[in-house]
Amino acid sequence: MTDSSVPVSPEARPVSPDVGELFLAFVKVALSGFGAALPWARRMIVDQKQWMTAQEFNESFALSQFLPGPNVVNFSVVFGARFAGVPGALAAFLGLMLPPVVIVLILGVLYAHFGEMAALSRILSGVVCAAIGLLIATVAKMAKPLFTQGWDWAPLIAIAAVVGVAILRWPLPYVFLGLAPLSIALAWFKKAGP
Amino acid sequence: MTGNIGGNVLLTMAGYFASLSLFAFGGANAAIPDMQRISVDVMHWMTAKEFADTFAIAQMSPGPNVIIVALIGYHVAGLPGAGVATLAMCGPTCVLAFVVSRVWDRFKAARWRVVLQNGLVPVALGLIAASAIVIARTADHGLVAVAITVVTAIVAFATRLNPMWLFAAGGVIGLSGLV
Numbered sequence: 001m002t003d004s005s006v007p008v009s010p011e012a013r014p015v016s017p018d019v020g021e022l023f024l025a026f027v028k029v030a031l032s033g034f035g036a037a038l039p040w041a042r043r044m045i046v047d048q049k050q051w052m053t054a055q056e057f058n059e060s061f062a063l064s065q066f067l068p069g070p071n072v073v074n075f076s077v078v079f080g081a082r083f084a085g086v087p088g089a090l091a092a093f094l095g096l097m098l099p100p101v102v103i104v105l106i107l108g109v110l111y112a113h114f115g116e117m118a119a120l121s122r123i124l125s126g127v128v129c130a131a132i133g134l135l136i137a138t139v140a141k142m143a144k145p146l147f148t149q150g151w152d153w154a155p156l157i158a159i160a161a162v163v164g165v166a167i168l169r170w171p172l173p174y175v176f177l178g179l180a181p182l183s184i185a186l187a188w189f190k191k192a193g194p
Numbered sequence: 195m196t197g198n199i200g201g202n203v204l205l206t207m208a209g210y211f212a213s214l215s216l217f218a219f220g221g222a223n224a225a226i227p228d229m230q231r232i233s234v235d236v237m238h239w240m241t242a243k244e245f246a247d248t249f250a251i252a253q254m255s256p257g258p259n260v261i262i263v264a265l266i267g268y269h270v271a272g273l274p275g276a277g278v279a280t281l282a283m284c285g286p287t288c289v290l291a292f293v294v295s296r297v298w299d300r301f302k303a304a305r306w307r308v309v310l311q312n313g314l315v316p317v318a319l320g321l322i323a324a325s326a327i328v329i330a331r332t333a334d335h336g337l338v339a340v341a342i343t344v345v346t347a348i349v350a351f352a353t354r355l356n357p358m359w360l361f362a363a364g365g366v367i368g369l370s371g372l373v
Contacts, residue, residue, distance in 0.1 A: 030257040039354075063298050066311055069215045069287025070222045070260035077288045078295040089292055097284065100257025101264045105276055107251050108265045115247065119369060124250045126368020128329065129339045130360045131253040133346025135223060135326040140351050142319045154316035161320025165227045166327040169235070172228035176217045176317065184313030191309055 016083045017051055019091045025049065026076050026095030038072055045079070052079075072096065153190070157183045203271050204278045206237070211263055211282035218287070220318025222260035226325035229266065239270045242332040249329055254361050260284065338372045 017025060025044055032040045038061070046057050060082070064074035073096060080092030114120050146154045157179055164175035210232060218225040226249065233239045240248070248269065252262035260283055267279025301307050333339060346360045367373060 032256065059302060060295075062311075063295060064291060066307070066314075067287060067291050067294060068218045069291070070218070070258050070284065072221075072258050073260060073284050074287055074291040077291045081292050081295055086292075089288070093284070093288060096258065097261075097280065100255055100261045101276070101280060103257070104252060104255040104261045104264055105268055105273070107255060108248075108268045108276075111247065111251060112269070115244070121247075122368045122371060122373065123365040124247045124368065125334055125339070125373045126342060126364040126366070127250040127254055127361050128246050128333045128364075129342035129368075129373065130346040130357075130364030131250055132326050132330050132333060133343040133348075134253070134350050134357055134360065135322060135329070136343070136347040137350035138223070139319060139323045139326065140347070142315065142322070146316065146319070154319075157316040158320035158323065161317050162324045162327065165321060166324035169227075169231055171231070172214065172225060172321070173217045175321075176219070179317050179320075180219075180314060183317050184310055187309045187313035191305070191312070 017049070019084050019087050022080050022084060022088050023091040023095040026080075026092045027099055029072075030096045030100050038075075041072060041075065051083070153183075153186045157186070204274060207267060207270060207275060207279050208282040211279050212286050215283045215285075215287050216290075219314050220321050222258065222262060222283075223325050224318055224321035226262070227321070227328040229262070230328050233266055239266070244269070246329055246332045254358075254365075334373050336373060338367065342367060342373070 029041045029044055042054075042057055042061075045051050046054050052060070060078050061071070061075055064071045064078055067074050073093065076092040076096040077089045080088035080090070082088070084091070111120070143158075161175060161179055164170045164178070165172060214225050214228055217228075230242075230245050234242050234245050248265045249262060252259060252265055255261060261280070263279040263283040264276040267275035267277070269275075271278070330343070342364050346364065349355055349360060350357060
């Protein structure tokens with residue numbers, strides 16, 4: 001393990017990962033990340049392997065967040081492609097997805113057989129409550145910069161999305177296509193304003 | 195699980211998850227309400243309780259949250275369903291990510307990119323908040339249940355504790371029958 005505080009110049013960085021290393025690295029990220037895989041991906045790629053600087057990581061991750069779909073899955077593709085093209089992208093994707101899918105399916109099979117069991121049902125009731133708490137924490141973390149940067153219109157857009165999706169139960173594409181252009185237009189005027 | 199696995203249900207799932215993924219700004223958690231709407235209300239693949247359980251199992255498992263689609267697919271059509279749902283949910287956006295990453299450096303500092311991103315954040319935020327509400331609606335509403343949610347939210351917001359411990363605590367309290 002390497003001390004993350006030591007600055008690494010590009011020349012000092014070790015060689016790029018090959019396809020096998022990419023696969024194994026993302027297997028490790030997948031299996032250590034509960035809830036969110038991002039902190040683990042950062043620790044492995046920036047701190048331990050030093051395949052990217054912190055800034056390169058942030059830029060690649062910003063791209064993954066900018067696109068629709070699961071962020072860390074997008075990131076695995078962007079990261080793998082950067083070092084080893086299409087095979088690299090496939091290796092990173094499979095490393096990230098295969099072990100968790102196998103594990104979750106084993107749990108799914110157990111649930112299909114024992115889901116009626118009162119004990120399992122009670123455990124899951126407790127876990128659901130914790131999982132809702134985790135979602136609320138995610139929302140709070142995302143909302144923090146909105147208040148410090150003075151995006152006064154942003155809460156209205158967020159509330160409209162909540163009403164459309166959770167209260168009125170409209171399909172996500174309708175809500176998204178209704179709100180995203182408006183939100184982007186507001187962001188544009190805010191940026192153009194004083 | 196349905197005993198009779200037709201090609202139709204696989205096609206339906208493939209089309210649904212592929213198109214859903216393209217609107218899932220904010221990741222898989224932003225798409226949870228729509229998955230619930232389709233799985234429970236529209237297609238009647240599962241009950242609301244089963245969906246909440248499925249969500250809990252996916253959250254407890256290591257790895258990206260998107261693996262919930264593998265569970266939904268498995269519930270609907272066994273292993274082929276799990277494979278089809280997972281690939282449909284990940285494939286289109288992975289291809290998109292691959293293509294965009296090739297030209298990304300050119301737009302990294304572009305003004306429209308910043309504007310686009312700033313505009314998308316509040317929408318994603320609202321969608322994830324909607325997930326919490328949709329799941330909470332089907333969960334227990336007792337004092338202990340609400341306490342688990344509130345404590346988890348505060349701990350997860352204020353500390354960097356591995357969420358696994360919070361799930362474990364929730365599970366143990368649930369097992370004890372207090373929820």
